[in-house]
Amino acid sequence: MSGVGDAGRGRSGHDAGGRAAGSVRDAFATPELARHRVAARFRAHRLAREKRALARLVAELPPGPRLDLACGVGTMADVLGGAAPLVGVDGSPAMCAEARAVAAYRGVVVADATRLPFRDGAFVSAAVVRLLHHLDGAARRAVLAELARVVTARAVVSFFDAATLEAWRAARRRRARGSRHAIPLAELERDLVATGWRRGGISRKLGRLTEHVYVLAERA
Secondary structure, three states, rough: OOOOOOOOOOOOOOHHHHHHHHHHHHHHOHHHHHHHHHHHHOOHHHHHHHHHHHHHHHOOOOOEEEEEEEOOOOOOOHHHHOOOOOOEEEEHHHHHHHHHHOOEEEEEEEOOOOOOOOOOOEEEEEEEOOOOHOHHHHHHHHHHHHHHHHEEEEEEEEEEEOOOOHHHHHHHHHHOOOOOOOHHHHHHHHHHHHEEEEEEEEEOOOOOOOEEEEEEEOOO
């Protein structure tokens, strides 16, 4: 999955997120690179766990128009779509080109995560998967605030939980690279409150072993 926008480039690159923007963005610069990176990241067993964890919270989203922000190539579209009219947004044109072939989407747009091309309240719900861990605090809040502008009810967001074994093992490497940010759940909660959300339920893949965690956010 890739990033969003020219000024808010998450999973493929997010300038507001700091030093890693160029390298992350370059990794998704062409359709071939996009397919390679997604295939490497989502091995079959890992992808199945990801989708189960996401689906537990998607079941709590209300019906109506839904946004897949930082949609990448559409890896999670089958979980997010169904009865909900689904629109994908990503900052990588290569990723969007791939995602447009996914039947679950009503449309796929190249756009900036902090300046979405939609009216206020255009969507009832949303998902933001594998974006926030690329961003620093200011960039996370900018994305969450823009999400609150266009979503009226609930969203599922994912983040890297610092209080997990996987994050602990990766901490030294990430400090050197500066590419990803694992944060405490309390910090994400503060970000949500500051941008017009409150935290609901949590869905984990393998308890406290794995860092990628899904959180239900509700409009405050």
